[in-house]
Amino acid sequence: MHVLRKRPDVVVVGSGISGAACAEALTRRGLRVTVLDRAPLVSGTTARGEGNLLVSDKPPGPELTLAQASLRRWPVLLAALREELGAALADCEYEAKGGLVVATEEAELASLRAFAATQRGAGVEALELAGREATAYEPHLTPRVRGAMHYPQDAQLQPVLAATALLAAVRARGGLVRTGVEALGVDRDRRGRTIAVRTDAGPLACGAVVNACGPWAGSFATAADAPLPVIPRRGMVLVTAPLPPGTVRHKVYDAAYVGAVGSDLGDPGDLRTSTVVEATRSGTVLIGSSRQWTGFDATLRVDVLRALARKATALFPVLSAVPAIRAYGGFRPYTPDHLPVIGEDPRHPGLWHATGHEGAGIGLAASTGELLAELYAGERPHLDPTPYRVDRPGLRMTGDAT
Incomplete structure (x- = not known):
């Protein structure tokens, strides 16, 4: 069996818009990141969306707060990507059409x-x-x-182009993006901390794993012994x-x-x-x-x-x-309470989640990636992460918390 040998700081499982946004925000902070996807690049939920960046459909509450932060962030992020990658690679057909x-x-x-x-x-x-x-x-x-x-x-962008641009930035900063590699679970040390992701291409040692598997996040969480109702x-x-x-x-x-x-x-x-x-x-x-x-x-x-x-x-x-x-x-x-899951899993240190956005993932991705990277790096988050935590009551998390 081939063994994935290069040790990244973080492995992001899933190349869709949420995983790409997390990987971009982490590499911008100088972290070594590998993105894994069992399918072709950006071929899952992100490729089958409409690219909506909406506040119009959200009542006051945590999802609207995340959407507003993300709407403010998308133009800033896209401008930075144009500066870094050039206009051609960073063109995502962004339009503030209302x-x-x-x-x-x-x-x-x-x-x-x-x-x-x-x-x-x-x-x-x-x-x-x-x-x-x-x-x-x-x-x-x-x-x-x-x-x-x-x-x-309200605004719109082309979701596949947006995710591809984010992943291009990851690659430009030395990160790796590997398709055709299925993540099967995680390995932990004696203290219960995540030390590797198991894949069908062999184990990949790492400091942390981000579950950004979209609608398949529940399955991966179960495989990682951290069930989630996604x-x-x-x-x-x-x-x-x-x-x-x-x-x-x-x-x-x-x-x-x-x-x-x-x-x-x-x-x-x-x-x-x-x-x-x-x-x-x-x-x-x-x-x-x-x-x-x-x-x-x-x-x-x-x-x-x-x-x-x-x-x-x-x-x-x-x-x-x-x-x-x-x-x-x-x-x-x-998810049962219609809120995404963003943050480290208290049951298993080193396992992080960025999922559960249902149909709003494109609009929420920019702020989701930034929030996860801020929490990982120990920075002051740009918004309160409490409503999106893994162990919130509305998620009805199963399994023993650590």
């Missing part, structure tokens, strides 16, 4: 008003628009729209043929989206859909959103795609004449 949440019924509009009022108290910009004002922002919206909330802080929740996206610039100008979603995001574990197959429509730089339009409990069953579900198409064309009638050119689905890492 978001529009629309209501077609008075009851929905009243809910949007109440939700936005709580957000404003937490520093979120939310501008109420009448129906005609909303169609001025988005001319192709259905005239049935009664009103909307405009969130100018389970997969599937989402699907339709992609249209390219449309003229300006057909869809913002991230636009209906009032039901917030409820779908915050919904809890249901019966197997339980499906939640809402309308989410946004354009990409290439002109294609991404249509979501669905949330369904399927385990890791990746079967293409035509009924889900039909529901997405039906709702999207009701909101944007212009889309009814546009062909869908492809569809994709991905698994999102769900």
Whole structure:
């Protein structure tokens, strides 16, 4: 058996956006980092997302706090990557396009008003628009729209390009990125501290391991004798043929989206859909959103795609004449309290987690990586890490704590 011999300070398991952000933040502090992934680079959940950087869908609380910090950090981080790597490698199609949440019924509009009022108290910009004002922002919206909330802080980037840029910085600083290597667990010394990660290519000695496996983080945590209630929740996206610039100008979603995001574990197959429509730089339009409990069953579900198409064309009638050119689905890492897990595991020193972001991982990644690196380096964290700790009550952690 081949043995991985170079000893890094930290091994990050998972090359998606969370793992890439952690690896970038750690190498920026001069640490030796190796990123491992059993699959091709950035081919999991990150490759199947929409690239949303949102505050509009989050109520006041720890997730919104993390999102606000991350939204502030992304432009700074991308500017630093452009300086370090050059514009070509660091181009992530970042766009501060803003978001529009629309209501077609008075009851929905009243809910949007109440939700936005709580957000404003937490520093979120939310501008109420009448129906005609909303169609001025988005001319192709259905005239049935009664009103909307405009969130100018919402943004978008291309998630695969963003993760690839972060990993390029890791490599440029001497870090290693290895695909086709599966992490099987961790080894510990007599005091219980993590000293190596076990892989199918042999053991790799290290000072710490970061579990950034996304929806597979629960499985890796179990293999590392540190169970976490992180389970997969599937989402699907339709992609249209390219449309003229300006057909869809913002991230636009209906009032039901917030409820779908915050919904809890249901019966197997339980499906939640809402309308989410946004354009990409290439002109294609991404249509979501669905949330369904399927385990890791990746079967293409035509009924889900039909529901997405039906709702999207009701909101944007212009889309009814546009062909869908492809569809994709991905698994999102769900936790019972809808909060990510960021920090060292108190049961096993040297084992860290950066997972559980569900569908918000792209938007939360910049601050997640920074927070984990700050905690690892013993720096003062830029926000309170307590709500994201591994042993919080809402996570219902199992196993004996040390």
